Amino acid sequence: MPVNATSAAAPRPLLLAGFPASSWAFALRIWLAMLLALYVSFWLELESPTSAALTVAILALPTRGQGMEKAGYRLLATAIGVIASIAIAGMFSQTGGLLLAVLGIWVGLCAYMAGMLDGNRAYAAALCCITVALIAVEQIDTPLQVFPTGVARGAAIGIGVLAVALVNEVLAAPDYHPVLASRIEALHRRVVELAQGAERGQSPSAAVAASMLHDIAAVRPEIASLTTESSIGTARMAAARSALVDLVSALSLGRMLAALSAKSAPAPDAAGLTAMSRSWVRTEISRKNAQVRSSLDALREGTRPYRAWSAPLYRSRRIAAETGARAGISFTLIAIFFVLTGWPTTELCLALVAVIIGLGSTSPSPRSFTMVAIMASSIACALGGILKYLVFNGVSEFQLLAIGLAPVVIGLGLLISLPNPMLSSLSRLVLVFTLAVLAPTNPQSYDPEVFLVTSLFVCLSTTLVFAAQILLPPLSGDRRVRLLLGEARRELSQSDGGPAHHLAPEEAAFRDAARIEQILTANGPSAIDDQIADEAMRCFDQAEALRRCSAELDLMGQGPLAEAAQAAREALARQNGGAILAAAAALRQAAARSNMPASAAIAVLVAASAAFAPSQSPTDFSQGERP
Known part of the structure; x- marks a missing residue:
């Protein structure tokens, strides 16, 4: 055998x-x-x-x-x-x-x-x-x-x-770069498995997704040592950073695919929009996986990555x-x-x-x-x-x-x-x-x-x-968690994206992953509370959806789709899943009339409508600190 x-x-x-x-x-x-x-x-x-x-x-x-x-x-x-x-x-x-x-x-x-x-x-x-x-x-x-x-x-x-x-x-x-490459490759396999499970209709728990984000963000402080390892250490550090940022982006897309798979769509139009969004998300996941593999190759070879992302720390x-x-x-x-x-x-x-x-x-x-x-x-x-x-x-x-x-x-x-x-x-x-x-x-x-x-x-x-x-007791873990979640909610309520408005969506997503890493380590190595994980991942998913939508809609600031894009922005500001889905349908109709491409914007709007669905409303356990 x-x-x-x-x-x-x-x-x-x-x-x-x-x-x-x-x-x-x-x-x-x-x-x-x-x-x-x-x-x-x-x-x-x-x-x-x-x-x-x-x-x-x-x-x-x-x-x-x-x-x-x-x-x-x-x-x-x-x-x-x-x-x-x-x-x-x-x-x-x-x-x-x-x-x-x-x-x-x-x-x-x-x-x-x-x-x-x-x-x-x-x-x-x-x-x-x-x-x-x-x-x-x-x-x-x-x-x-x-x-x-x-x-x-x-x-x-x-x-x-x-x-x-x-x-x-x-x-x-x-040298450390072979160990680091192996760790990132192992994390990539976990992210790929999550996306494959979402494709089959399996939705991973919030605790599992939060743990994966924690493990990805925890690698960030270690990649700085690559600069002192050799003359090509700076290129290796940029490659490792890009791989981590793309891993977070791929994981967020996997979460989007899982949310779309779990979404019920009784109306034919809504079903068509959901199918379009799923197809777009699958394509984006494949693209991100290819970029992660490219960055890993650059890390091993000591060459510059396809794009040098920054991996901002949440402070x-x-x-x-x-x-x-x-x-x-x-x-x-x-x-x-x-x-x-x-x-x-x-x-x-x-x-x-x-x-x-x-x-x-x-x-x-x-x-x-x-x-x-x-x-x-x-x-x-x-x-x-x-x-x-x-x-x-x-x-x-x-x-x-x-x-x-x-x-x-x-x-x-x-x-x-x-x-x-x-x-x-x-x-x-x-x-x-x-x-x-x-x-x-x-x-x-x-x-x-x-x-x-x-x-x-x-x-x-x-x-x-x-x-x-x-x-004079130090800041407790529970207090840290409440403060971090409160800051996540306040940023989610800001229409300009908060302090991360100047970052690309991928970089801002990594910053949110670094915040989740801090939430999970606030109470030491103890197991993460499911309610905390649900709340943290809800904020992460919704913030990521809003940023992707804003980036796509900004490309339509001028032209025949500007009015439909502005209506979509207003629906996003209300953070209502039904209104966002209706805005996606209106944008699809406007694109068809104008014969203009808008599939990416429509797809992310549908994904955002799933992220803001009423069934995903959080349990407020923040003791009145929610804004």
Whole structure:
């Protein structure tokens, strides 16, 4: 019996101690890059060699392009943070409480910017906050040391970046574009299956469609790393972006086809219009699928795509502002707590508080991140103590430092490579906190009092951030969902298309998909609520239908069909399915009388009438926030 090629099992990767060879290579690269960064820092007698090791831990990413993209943003954010530290320390160093207030405003501003960005750009915004914390806050009593401290930190980070780049190049770290192409191809197969099901009369649930949009939009932050991967990285990034935009467009067309298939058409004229619309949608789906395949070929070959779409990110200023305000107030409250207690040498703890708040602002759930940080800090303090007083135990030779670090760095590197996001994030934080607690120097310090104070402040900082989040809770997932859905409804009610009016329909659809991705991630990995999915997809379908109709009707602004086109626009403004279908019939008659082509406009109007059918009226669960 012949073996079905599609069902043949893929070759299993080579495993060693339960981890694939690629994970071992990744962990080994982290360890070697960290040793190189520390060795060069010791040789140059830098003031902050720990920052070089921490840079390696932060840039520990499986592919070359991902690491270099994050490295670029890390260098840029460090430069901005150093400049801000000098400015803040220079203007407010003698103002006491005003300095803490300014630092709180800076933390809130950075958290706001992190909420307006995604991927490594959001990390860069958070790092601007972290850099000020590690320079200005730690030198709060010695403002004249801000500049040399900033220069030393910048030099150490530069060495860490160069160490990562060199090790990745020498050990041939893999490129990311083959992985990205495989992911996009898998998403394309899912979109094709959805359209095929719609052709057979199978209508996928809103939760399934929303999940597919989430998976497509989630790839967006990762394609930026292609620019730093090779000289043709810019072309590959444009191809990947175009493929994602066309995937969203193809999925929306599949949804249109499913809605048309489910629509009842008792009148012969309506049946003819529906058949025309189905035929047009099928043609458009085939065209979009061909464009996705073309973009995938361009991605693999490193050539420019047929058209370089932009893939705009949806930005909720309301959510970002609330997140930034909470972050700034939390930092200020903790600073006031330290002032009231009068504890000496609390600069390190306050700096770590800003670090945790800054990193938490890049997460959909800051409280969950803080809980992970609490666990990571406890584990890191124990690992740091074991390394310092049981493994090293007073030695100062670099060779012994390298051997002692190997089990911890390589072991945590293996865990970072796991697909489990929770375990991977925890392991990365443990590695970062362990290096911060261990603080490798030349010669190595073994003062137990310093180690205990550092460990205490590391654990205290995470605990205080968690206490501040209990007193002033971060924006909840349900609140985020309500705000995002409310913004979607308000844009749907605007005749000009809202903030996305300047975008092409395909680009605006991707922006809406990015909003759905944010809705689905607002409550973490929990299953999506069916009512939320229905409401989100209803807004997505109707907004997409309105944009397509407007684009087609704009082509008829002048000529014999202008009057019928204007009547169609008025029907669209009422968002009534029956009126839109009547406008489509009137436009068909006007086109027949004038012998003018209008099949595309008629088809999208019929599809819009299905999207605004009364049976698809939403359940209003927004607690009165619907405009």
